[in-house]
Amino acid sequence: xxQLVESGGGLVQPGRSLRLSCTASGFTFGDYAMSWVRQAxxxxxxxxxxxxxxxxxxxxEYAASVKGRFTISRDDSKSIAYLQMNSLKTEDTAVYxxxxxxxxxxxxxxxxxxxxx
Amino acid sequence: xxxxxxSPSSLSASVGDRVTITCRASQSISTYLNWYQQKxxxxxxxxxxxxxxxxxxxPSRFSGSGSGTDFSLTIxxxxxxxxxxxxxxxxxxxxxxxxxxxxxxIK
Numbered sequence: 001x002x003q004l005v006e007s008g009g010g011l012v013q014p015g016r017s018l019r020l021s022c023t024a025s026g027f028t029f030g031d032y033a034m035s036w037v038r039q040a041x042x043x044x045x046x047x048x049x050x051x052x053x054x055x056x057x058x059x060x061e062y063a064a065s066v067k068g069r070f071t072i073s074r075d076d077s078k079s080i081a082y083l084q085m086n087s088l089k090t091e092d093t094a095v096y097x098x099x100x101x102x103x104x105x106x107x108x109x110x111x112x113x114x115x116x117x
Numbered sequence: 118x119x120x121x122x123x124s125p126s127s128l129s130a131s132v133g134d135r136v137t138i139t140c141r142a143s144q145s146i147s148t149y150l151n152w153y154q155q156k157x158x159x160x161x162x163x164x165x166x167x168x169x170x171x172x173x174x175x176p177s178r179f180s181g182s183g184s185g186t187d188f189s190l191t192i193x194x195x196x197x198x199x200x201x202x203x204x205x206x207x208x209x210x211x212x213x214x215x216x217x218x219x220x221x222x223i224k
Contacts, residue, residue: 035213045153045161045204045215061211097160101208103167105151107160 022098123216
């Protein structure tokens with residue numbers, strides 16, 4: 001069974017950093033690109049970015065709203081994807097979901113990040 | 118970026134009704150289109166992938182169709198547990214954009 005479990009969310013002050021983790025199981029993690037998607041309170045879904053598999057160079061792409069502040073990485077030996085969030089803003093407050101990219105996507109349950117002073 | 122335009126943004130329907138939600142892409146995305154259902158406080162649930170393939174475990178009253186730029190999600194007979202918000206998402210290119218959502222409410 002495919003499972004994705006996000007962790008690392010919490011309350012953080014504006015301007016600070018936070019790192020989210022996504023631990024995967026039930027599939028060959030290294031074969032898949034992994035994405036992050038977020039949802040601000042009461043709003044729709046927003047794609048944050050993704051990282052390709054190593055077969056495709058583990059390259060990354062980001063939404064314009066987070067480019068230069070957020071970094072996605074992966075550790076295939078541990079089946080974990082990371083979302084490093086720097087220079088956080090109040091508008092980054094959202095539930096962050098990890099998803100397996102590809103023709104049959106899977107989602108985690110999400111982790112809440114609250115950016116507030 | 119590919120824009121995904123979903124309509125309507127909300128609808129009211131009764132149990133047993135046939136409901137159709139549409140999603141239009143700003144350029145051709147072949148059949149790289151997924152549909153999700155989301156209930157309050159929960160993660161989105163995949164219903165349809167590759168435009169028309171039913172995810173395992175999803176009731177057969179849900180169906181998807183379309184290719185190119187125009188897609189639709191149909192619920193053949195609305196059930197009480199189907200009242201939720203539905204989103205389309207294209208997986209043809211990055212950024213992997215979502216439609217704005219359709220909230221299905223009880224009439």
